Amino acid sequence: MRTGEQYLASLRDGRRVYVGGELIEDVTTHPKTRGYAQAIAEYYDLHLDTAHEDVLTFVDERGERQSLHWFLPRSKEDVLRRRAYHEFWFRHFKGGIFTRPPAGMNVVMYTQVDDPEPWAANSRFQGPERDLRGNIERQWERVTTQDLAISPMFLDVQYDRGRDDAMAETPMLKIVEENDDGIVVRGWKAIGTTIPFVNELLIGNLWRPGQTPEQTVYALVPLSTPGVTVVARESRATPDADPYDRPLSTIGDELDGMVYFDDVLIPWGEVQHVGNPDHAKWYPQRQFDWVHLETQIRHTVHAELMVGLGLLITQALGTAGSPVVQSQLAELIRFRETCRAFMIAAEETGFATPGGLYKPNNVFVDFGRAHYLENQHKMVNTLIDFCGRGVVIQPTRRELDDPYIGPKLEDALKGSAITARDRIAIFRQISERYLTEWGARHEMFEKFNGTPLYLINLLTMQRTEYQVDGPMTELAREVLGFGDTAELAARAEESEKASHYTNVRYQPEYAREQDAHEGYIAETPA
Numbered sequence: 001m002r003t004g005e006q007y008l009a010s011l012r013d014g015r016r017v018y019v020g021g022e023l024i025e026d027v028t029t030h031p032k033t034r035g036y037a038q039a040i041a042e043y044y045d046l047h048l049d050t051a052h053e054d055v056l057t058f059v060d061e062r063g064e065r066q067s068l069h070w071f072l073p074r075s076k077e078d079v080l081r082r083r084a085y086h087e088f089w090f091r092h093f094k095g096g097i098f099t100r101p102p103a104g105m106n107v108v109m110y111t112q113v114d115d116p117e118p119w120a121a122n123s124r125f126q127g128p129e130r131d132l133r134g135n136i137e138r139q140w141e142r143v144t145t146q147d148l149a150i151s152p153m154f155l156d157v158q159y160d161r162g163r164d165d166a167m168a169e170t171p172m173l174k175i176v177e178e179n180d181d182g183i184v185v186r187g188w189k190a191i192g193t194t195i196p197f198v199n200e201l202l203i204g205n206l207w208r209p210g211q212t213p214e215q216t217v218y219a220l221v222p223l224s225t226p227g228v229t230v231v232a233r234e235s236r237a238t239p240d241a242d243p244y245d246r247p248l249s250t251i252g253d254e255l256d257g258m259v260y261f262d263d264v265l266i267p268w269g270e271v272q273h274v275g276n277p278d279h280a281k282w283y284p285q286r287q288f289d290w291v292h293l294e295t296q297i298r299h300t301v302h303a304e305l306m307v308g309l310g311l312l313i314t315q316a317l318g319t320a321g322s323p324v325v326q327s328q329l330a331e332l333i334r335f336r337e338t339c340r341a342f343m344i345a346a347e348e349t350g351f352a353t354p355g356g357l358y359k360p361n362n363v364f365v366d367f368g369r370a371h372y373l374e375n376q377h378k379m380v381n382t383l384i385d386f387c388g389r390g391v392v393i394q395p396t397r398r399e400l401d402d403p404y405i406g407p408k409l410e411d412a413l414k415g416s417a418i419t420a421r422d423r424i425a426i427f428r429q430i431s432e433r434y435l436t437e438w439g440a441r442h443e444m445f446e447k448f449n450g451t452p453l454y455l456i457n458l459l460t461m462q463r464t465e466y467q468v469d470g471p472m473t474e475l476a477r478e479v480l481g482f483g484d485t486a487e488l489a490a491r492a493e494e495s496e497k498a499s500h501y502t503n504v505r506y507q508p509e510y511a512r513e514q515d516a517h518e519g520y521i522a523e524t525p526a
Contacts, residue, residue, distance in 0.1 A: 001048055001057070001067050002147045004041030010148075010199055011037060013224035017196045019255065020234030027196050032235035035252025037197055039093070040149070043101050046092075055088050069103040070144045072110065075358050079347050086297045094247075095305035096298045097433075098254050099445055100151070100193040104298075106143070107290040108152040108202055111283075111514060112136045112272065114355035118283060118510045124213055124275030126178050136272055139220050148199040150220070152291075153192040153259060154206045154284065167210030173203065173261050174214040175274065182267040183274065185217060187260070193445070194254045196232050198223060201259065204272075204287070207280040216280050218272040227264040232257030236438040244397040247429055249438040256445070282507045285459065286514040288451070289362050295449060296343050296365050299372040303336035306379050309430055313386050316415035316423045328382050335379050342368025354513045361516040363464060366456050373446065373453045380434050380443075387430055394427050464520040465504050471522055 002010075008028045017024045019032055027033040047056045047067045058081075060066050068085040071078070089103055090096040112119060113136060120132035143150060156173075160166035173187035189203055204218040205211060221228065237253040238246045273279060310332045314320040320329070346364035353359050384391060395413070400406045400421060413420035433439045451459065466472050469486075504512070504521060515521060 001065065002044055003048060004043075004045040007044045007149070008037060008041050011197065013222075015196075015223045015230070016228065017230040017232065019196065019232045024196070031239045032237055032253070033196060033255070035237050035239055035250070036098070036194070036254050037252075039098065039252050040101060040197060043089070044147075052088070055084055066144065067102075067147060069106045070147075072113070073358050074356055076347060076350060079350060079358055079360055083297055083343070083347070086294050087301060090298050090301040094251070096301050097248050097251070097442065099298065099442070099449070100254060102149040102198075104291065104294045105149070105151050105194070105198070107294060108287050109136075109140060109143070109150070110290040110357065111287045111353075113140045114353050114357050115510060115514070118279065118508075119218065119273040122276045122279040123273050126175070126214075126275070130268055130271075132268070132271055132273070135269055138269065139272070143200070143220075149194075149197070150200045150202050151192045151195050151198040152202045152204065152287075153189040153195070154204040154288075155190045155192075156205065156208070156215075157188050157190045164210035167208060167215070168212050172215055173217060174212070175217060176214075176263065182265055182269075183217070183219075183271060185261050185264050185266060189259045189261070191256055191258060193256050195223070195230055195257050195259060196255055201228075204284055205280045206284060207277060211277045211280060213275040213277060216277050217266075217274055218284070219266045220270045220272070221261075221264065221266055225264055225266075227262040229260045229262065230257050231260065236436075236441060238438075242397050244425070245428065246432060246438075247425070248432045249436070253438065253441075256441075282511040283514075285451075286362075286511065289359065289365065289514070292362075292365050292369060292451075293346070293360055296339075296346065296368045296372075299369065299446075300336070300339045300343050302376075303332075303339045303372070303379070306383060307332050307336050309426065310383055310386055313383070313426050313430065316418045316426060317386070317388075317390075318416035319386070325386070328385070332379055332382060335375050339368060339372055342371060349516065349518075351516055351518070354510070359514070362514075363460065363516050363520060366459055370453060370456045373456070376443075376446070383430055383434065387427060390427050391431050391435065394424050394431065400424075463504055463515045465522055471519055 011028050012026055015027075017027060019030075022032075024030045024033060028037045046052055049056075053065075056068055057065050058068055058071050060070075068082065071082060071085075073079045073082055086103060089101055093101070116136040117133075119136060120134075123130070123132055142148070157170050159170040171187050173185050173189050175183050176186045177184035189201075192201065195201065199222065201221045201223060202218075203221060205216055223230070232255045235253045235255060236249055237251075238249040239252075241250050243250045307329075310329055311320070314325050314329065319325045342364050346360035346362075346368065349361040349364065350358050351361070395409050400409055410420040413423060415423040433442070447453075460466075464472070504515075512521060
């Protein structure tokens, strides 16, 4: 495990990073980036604190103590241990204000390490065949022993989605040359989170119709590689503000951004897969199952924070006993408990993967994420309703400290058995988290993180057998007395084959093995 200072030193590697139009020489010292860099340095140091050893670390098979962000769960108990680990960080980072610390990104390699063979076996080359076997295992050995921070970049630039052939015309990253040393790539990857603050990018694709073999690339690329340029959005950090007035943005901003690859050479040893859009169509979404599991844990912590803020502000305002408010509080609590129930259900109904990992049920993970996204806005609006105009009319610390107006403000704004300063602190937490530009970015992140709501729902249909002759209709067919459904299934099959998108009936077995089966997928492919 490395120290926080070693982490900071690793970021001073000559990387080329633009933030809000400014070329940043050192992300560890610039006012707009140093806050987040320091927060992650603290993240690494806390792993070395023996007071947190049992929660944050484990001893690997070599007898070495490692950060739990590298821990591969092989039982339900292991999954519960990982949940406690993620909960620690979301609570440490003020209820999950930083969504992508290394604990939330390193997991994107779990599916690859669990089942590396399909990545090499399904690669297709422009020239001579290359042997990519063992690359993923060697990469995993390197990133774990060096305790590196990685960030996945799988999304590609937006284009004319009204026609499939437009995909090939986009300036997205593609292979422009294969040679003895590796592949040369050029173009953009559209978005990644915390990319100015990681050591390596895990580039890949989430398949779309029209994707070409040249655009299908999976590899690890150090951020300091010549030709790599990060273009991050404008930072919403407010490093010079008073933490009382801006309790969250003063800590930092994790930043999202694009990356341009200007004829970047990726050695063959860092390549995981190339050239096969069909592999991209079937498998890589399963990499994000582990990321989405972490997301589900964060959502549950977020929901708990909403409940706590709601209870505190209504008590401070003296409205907690109102029947209407009691009903609204009950809805907030039910939201939190439902998020938690989906998380527990996913853990309880997990299954064994090809490599022996215990994987929480992907169906409940997706349903839990969908429930959060469908209800989050309503819950936030409830919090704002609790606050009334007080959420936007809040004196600053400077005004409260003023010898003339300060005492008058404190007398006017004190709450029910709570000081004015403490009541205003609740208002400010709600305001910055949900009503500022800094907070709006977090809402947008959750809305589109990995997969937006419509795609979460679509994945349900793509990764489970909800066809008329599948396991989900077995009871209905029995109740109706239906016998042979071959004719009905044949009609459905024609429409399924015509679709561009994935369908559980036609995916390869190696993809099916990464999905929950019992009650969702027949034991033998149709």
